[in-house]
Amino acid sequence: MLEIADPIELERPQDKLVRRLCEILNGYLDQPHIDDCVRAYEFSAAAHSGQFRKSGEAYICHPVAVAISLAEMRMDANCIMAAILHDVIEDTPISKAELAAEFSPDVAELVDGVTKLTKIDGISRAEAQAENVRKMFMAMTRDLRIIMVKLADRLHNMQTLGVMPSEKKRRIAKETLDIYAPLANRLGMNNIQQHLEVLSFEAMYPRRYAILKAAVKKTRGSGLKTINTVENSVKNRMSQADIVCEVSGREKNLYSIYTKMRHKKISLPDIFDVYAFRICVDTIDDCYRTIGVVHSLYNPKPGRFKDYIALPKANGYQSLHTTLIGPGGVPLEIQIRTHEMHRMAESGIAAHWLYKSDDDRQEKFQKRANEWLKDILEIQKSAGDSLEFIENLKVDLFPQEVFVFTPKGNIVKVPRGSTVVDFAYAVHTDIGNQCISARIDKQLAPLQTKLENGVMVDIITAPWARPNPLWLNFVITAKARSSIRSYLKNFNRKEAILLGRRLLEKELQAMDLHLEQVDEKRIHDLLKLIAKPSLDDLLEDIGLGNKMPFLIAKRLSQDDVHGALKLEDTQMARTAPLIIKGTEGMIITLAKCCRPIPGDAIVGFYNPGKGIVVHHNECHNSSDTRKKQANWLEVEWSQDLTTEFPAELRLEVMNRTGTLATILAAISEMNSNIENVSVADQDDKICVDLITLSVKNRVHLAEIMRKLKKLPIVVRLERVRA
Template sequence: MSAQVSTAISEQPEQLLFEKLNTLLSKYLNSAHIDQVYQAYRYGAKHHQGQFRKTGEAYICHPLAVAISLAKMRMDVHGIMAAILHDLIEDTDVSKQEILELFGEDVAELVDGVTKLTQLNCKTQAEAQAENVRKMCLAMAKDMRVIMVKLGDRLHNMQTLGVMRPDKKRRIAKETLDIYTPIANRLGMNNIRHQLESLCFEAMHPMRYRILKNAVKKARGNRNEIVATITNSLKTRLHQEHVSCDVQGREKYLYSIYKKMLAKKLSFSDIFDVYAFRIHCDNVDTCYRVLGIVHNLFKPIPGKFKDYIALPKANGYQSLHTIVIGPYGVPLEIQIRTHQMHRMSESGIAAHWLYKSDDEEHFNSKYRANEWVRDLLEIQKTAGNSLEFIDNLKIDLFPQEIFVFTPQGNIVKLPRNSSVVDFAYAVHTDIGNSCVSARIDKRLAPLQAKLGNGVTVEVIRATWARPNPLWLNYVVTTKARAGIRSYLKHFKQQEAISLGRRLLEKELQDIGKSLEDISESMQNQLLIAINLASTDELYEEIGLGNKMPFLIAKQLNQADVSASLKLEDTEIRKETPLAIKGSEGMVVTIAKCCRPIPGDPIVGYFNPGKGIVVHHHECRNSTNERKKTTDWLEVEWSNDTTGEYPTEIRLELLNQPGTLATIVSTISKLESNIENINIAEQDGRVSVDYITLTVKDRLHLANIMRQLKKLFIVLKITRTRG
């Protein structure tokens, strides 16, 4: 640091903090960069002057503490400057433009990325927080240093929670535990994660924290003796094998002890029997050799070995994990990794700045982090709102991973309980949108099949296939969920527009008009009057049942639109039935209460937001509600109806062996599928069965019923209608 900087520092708390920061920076930054940091400090101190934190210290102490956390990770000069200036836009009258002019675009963008949104039109605090996290994730996509500054900021806020009300402490701690610690974990920054988890545990459960901490202290004496004995055993054996490694016994974190006690319903004494050791080697080959030595020294527990070197975690973590039985019959967890892997496990993405190098491990860590952020971007584009995005983010942050192979041998990482659909979307969105089934280890499997570790999956696609809303019931990855929702939303919108146009054209035909007869100015007047932006929006509203097509037709036909808006819903109109083809998709649904099929007399009901529900003309639901003329629509089956439709028949059968098999075989021969069989009544002689089957139309159903009637086992057959 220059002489000018040195003389300016006196012994105020904030200046002592800057001296500490300066000491850390001088180990890896040159004097010109340190001077830049000092200028940022002077500027921040000037604008935060007169502001104090609830702890009573000058506000500038907080940004300096954040900068110190990042300096310990050897953050670059712009990251350190952004840490010092990160609260200026939010808490002072300084603008992003001023920071840009004084300190450059890099620093200004970082500060803006960390800044919270202060003028949000959010109804709840949850929405505001969700929007903040969403903005931060978008900023992360531009520069990963944003999240590092934010994590440093959150760490110091958690360290100074003591002066706050208990309820506010718990709220901030829960938010940290829900969002920030998983993000730190996802980016491999375990050092910060463990600190945050311990602070959150203390804030949320102060009594439990205190009791557990005291219990650890009491047990520590005996434990240290055990750890020392085991450490010496490991060192001695490694020395005998002429292997040079560092051996460390480590104390489990309080929060991890607490989580294990909760999850497994164990007492403290049971948890504390698991001792943890780390062995740091020079290279990967030595790691595997050490594993063999450890397994010769202590007996391994079957099924408790994990190789994260060959198959790294999503955050880049690499290590060999094994649990063995130690000298006192105590389970020991032993982690074996290289020195480089250990640095990566502590700092994660921060290792890119911590140890500047181009080696493969650093590159892979940064690549994985950027890949994850790109996925977040894709998710946020399709999320309906901030709260949906935050739910997706939480799902993505808590995966227990499995590794699945493509037919080409590529590895795809997925959360546990992932289905074939999750795998398909993980490979590519287009593959997910067009998948119909799969081969798991060369055996055919349905889309909902759960994937196991190490299986090979080949997705079977079809050009006609499209996502099914039912997939949302069993997919677990955010990418799959977001892809399905996005497709269905767009698809339903297009269907609604098409149906809405048809409905409006039908109503206009009833009054001797067509859409071509309506002038553009008249259409625009109507759109303004009903507060819609385009004709497509109007068609969509009609197709979804939110606007009555006959009223819109009347309004378009009137010379004075404002007068026509006063038309009552009860106005009588001439009916021309709308033709139903059966292929309209999600905006026309067949009622399950009466199950109409082509050839039946039908009526349509407007279901707001969903479209038209088609009922049988004699359905009890339709008969009771037909007085609401504005909600009902005259419809008829089109001559070119396609598809198969479910219907239900009631059978009284002789109760004897083979009866059901004969019925099923007969129906199958007549090109119909059985969806459900329900045996309603049964005695020694007669069985009453309800069978749901698919038919093309009334003629198809009549033929099936005629053929079944010929069977001597069928006493009576009728079609049910709800």
Template sequence: MANGSAHLNKQDSGKPRFLISDLCAYLESYLKPDQIQEVYRAYLVSAEAHEGQKRMTGEPYVYHPLAVARILADMQMDYKCLMAAILHDVIEDTSINKERLAEEFDEEIAELVDGVSKLTQIDFRTKAEAQAANVRKMLLAMTKDIRIILIKLADRLHNMRTLGVMRPEKSRRIALETLEIYAPIANRLGIHSIKTELEELGFIAHWPMRYGILKAAVKKARGNRKEVLGNIETAILQRLEQEGLGGRVEGREKHLYSIYKKMRDKNLTFSEVVDVYAFRIIVDRLDTCYRVLGAVHNLYKPVPGRFKDYIAIPKANGYQSLHTVLFGPHGIPVEIQIRTEEMHRMAESGIAAHWQYKAGGDQSSLAQAGASDWLKNLLELQKGAGDSMEFLEHVKVDLFPDEVYVFTPRGQIMVLAKGATVIDFAYAVHTDVGNQCVAARVDRRMVPLRTRLFNGATVEVITSPGATPNAAWLNFVVTSKARANIRSYLKNLKHQEAAELGGRLLEKQLTLLDKNLNQVDPARLQALLDEFKLKTLDELLEEIGLGNRMPLLVARRLTDAEPEEVKESETSSKSLSSIPLAIKGTEGMVVKFANCCRPIPGDEIVSTFSPGKGVVVHMQGCRNMGDFRKTGDTWLDVEWADDPSGDYSTEVKVEVGNKRGVLATVAAAISEMGSNIEHVSMEERDGLTSTLIFIMTVRDRKHLANIMRRLRSLPAVLKIVRKTG
């Protein structure tokens, strides 16, 4: 790919330029004459459309799409992909639209060009939002046709090659975007040659000083390595010859960005990274790979735990190779990669190396299968993401290169991001399995759901039909699919809970006006929705439930009641306090219980509205309530429903004698009484006594009273009191 400038002519100034004649001559090596003619026709349309336009380098604009097409020709892409590459900027930068392209060529080429084009007709608040929206559009278009991302990668590669003419700040921004998004995408699709060049060019542009220092250090170190490299290479070749094994041996240069990343991520010194000698052995057949492995292990001792078999278990992007690390001469580490010629082509070009399989409808290619799985995952992320920024965040998480390989109980291999937990595995199996996950076994042993998985583990997920995702899972999941599905569920749940609570609050206020929601004039309701820029009644109820709209004011607007009418009705038998809102305990995220006093069923309670959060419930007399009663529009009378459900947190202080094992004794007694301890801390008052502070769950005041009675019966307990703010 880096040789894309092989067929060049030069202008008088000496700058290289790409000519259509050079491209057509190169295409004769693998395309039919009529297909080359179509490519030339696309060039004529592109050249006419871009007539008079120049790049910042000063050369005619059409040289850029030609250069992009040449990069794709090196990958031996089909002629329609090359045509789309030559036309890829006409929708964005000229008067030609998608419909005109479809007429001039066909719908397929129009879709390819449109997929690569940026969203120019929408105004975004920030550049970050615009970038996220454009990446989202491109990736979703890619799920229909993978060639869209290949054109975009080639486009980005040529832009990076000519980045030097940009202003430094713009150059750094484009370089960072390349390193964070485009290079990882190339890696995810297995296109190593493009990924490597994008990383190197991004490194030069974003950290020019670091690049310069590292380049000088590598050049200096390389002078001392030639003799050692030669000796190791000769020893390997001689051993292969003795064993009757063919193959070629290549010394593998570490790329500067790869060295920089290793130093930064693993906190290594320069000498620790550079003093590793790397070789690649390329052979003819698969079984020869394993024979060569045995030969090099007999030549130099292998480093324990550093062997990886990516042939038996390929990487997600289809990469296959044997990796091993040896103790070389004088204890020097020697990295060896062993692969076949076909695996080598696959490692360099990824999905592009197997383009002909897609054209023929054969999906057996490992790269195609890996890409297909990733594209399905992208569509799931799109459904769960709220906006383009969130979608891009999920995609970045999904592009982590490190992987862990685990097995299902039936022996199927699952590839997950490094650090993945049981929950990540459950969502990788199926969204429903993740949503209903309650427990898991790893290698037949029960483990917590937050357990991180390791290579070779067999994971079995236990589900329950009534189970739902827990917000706490977001603290430890690492895969984008798990994170997106959990967030999506919680977001929908909050919408539902807020709408239900809003409905109850609005009905309560309408009752004061001798009305109910069914009696509201539909025209008046629609006018109010239009004014608030809301689409449905549910959205209005959700706004009320979240505290963004006051139910009293909404009720007035819906009934056209004057403030005096409401005041009069408030003095009647239907006063606000006479019909308080019933708290059931199932309102979830839109009804919160204040941490200052931690109310539980049976306590006298009051509440306030908190915009964006909903109802916050306090105990009567809580010091933090202050003057809220005087502020009628944020004050709400509430009471417990007849049968509240769920567990509620409360805080108790237990003064104990300073004896060994007292904390365990008290905790065991709390657990015996059916309570879960959420947090415990200790205050030492003097050498004889300590105060234990427990935050634990109870069902109601009666349950708490039973627990306190049980704790008072313990000999070590001197005093117990509930903290109520």
């Protein structure tokens, strides 16, 4: 035990904390392990000497408070030591190697896993935060105790957030709600999750928190009366049924009430089910008997019974849930579980250290946790950067589960809204990569079908199948999304080259050519023009859909690969001007739906009958076409344009004599020709005109619009797009 000689020193907060820590450790650790923890405290106190928190207390108080949280969960000695030392590498000159030499490599690894990356240059705050979270998760896959330390660290930081500036409070609270509270839930640590949520709610919305707290407190008198009445009624009825139990009633926490008010768009008086009751019994058989007892005591609410004992949640949570109509018509949420299930619900993964046993249910929970960690590793490997990894992870941290059966009767849990493809990847990555269809309850179903509770899904695969980029439009799980992206990013280069060669040969054959017949100098000139190091790189681009085979074939068929648009007469030249770089030798059509002009972001669509049809990038028709066909390509305007282009304006003007003449005169002064004028709508006061005029580019059009807006007769003016 820690010896403190000077009585004055007893008043120091850190000494009180370490004495409390030792009292807790005495309850479950051997004396040599307690001595190691005290040695870690003395080492950490010396390292942090002279450092203070914003609240004014000695810095060492924070790591000791974190260690106390973990000691209450009965974590092992190395974990307690790591908690006491967790800021030593980050905030003092001491290195990981020194920690390993002084204590053990295991303790040093745990401390390093919690330590933030401090030297990250040239990236934004968001990227730095994402990189730190990513590092923590990767460390967590090696040792789950790292996340235990981090959650306890975050909990104490949230408890002492009061001295921080408001903006920093909100930022830390948002990160806690986004990452740490869902993570605690995912690991089954219900107690820490609820504390983090309430503290984050108070930090993010202090006024809402204060008002809601006061309103709940105001009704607390009648609430306590309801809780006592229900508790006594349940205990009496359970005693009559000879079932030994513990009954505890409570009000829901403020964050739960707040989220319910927001999601259902209701006020506090409309929320009646703010009371929850937990009944803990000895055996699983007693759980099911208890359901019958409480259903005979109060009427159950239809459709609100859930059996998480037979079908546990992904985080290992087990309980029976039901909602009853209590005294005065007040809804009551009832949770029925065994004492062991309750320990698992409160401590989650920490129960592995808290109550070491050979129980099958705990082994299953440990297995589920390990499977989830494997999924995190897969997401990490396929994520492009830290921000993408965090976005994928957020999806995975909020599972509202659907239970789906395999043909062999095994249960697979997937998030609500999951599709057949999500399920296939949940079973195995290779099955997801090769799935082509599925049978849902023995009926064929498309891959984008959303799955419902209790269905049986049989995935149909084929060895030649591969992931389709369109799947990214409907899959929702992080594993499916990251696996599809990973496959597409690492698409076999040889296959892409072979596909590109076949596509190019097909287009060349239509021009009575073969790739072998094309002069090498012509190929070399083309590769130089489009900045490709080799023919294989060009063929790969064609195979991956980055280059249009028709355009490449057209260029290779010309003597001058830079190309020129050869038109038969001047009339054709007026209808198909050379305006787009990279489409030389083809007929160009400007889409009439959006009337793109130079300066607009544009996209081209290859239509075998019309050549290249150019749309504005934001045109609705362009978006629809992209979904339906793959023959679209990125294009841009040529720099040496002299032609004028049609643009359409919609004007709301005052309905007076001479209004149209004034508008047309103003347009004419800006060196623009009017091609068409039509009246779309009019009444006694306002007239809506559609005017098609010719402009050189976006700048020219903007100048015309500015001049028209200055006219007192113009009420509203906008450019017409599809």
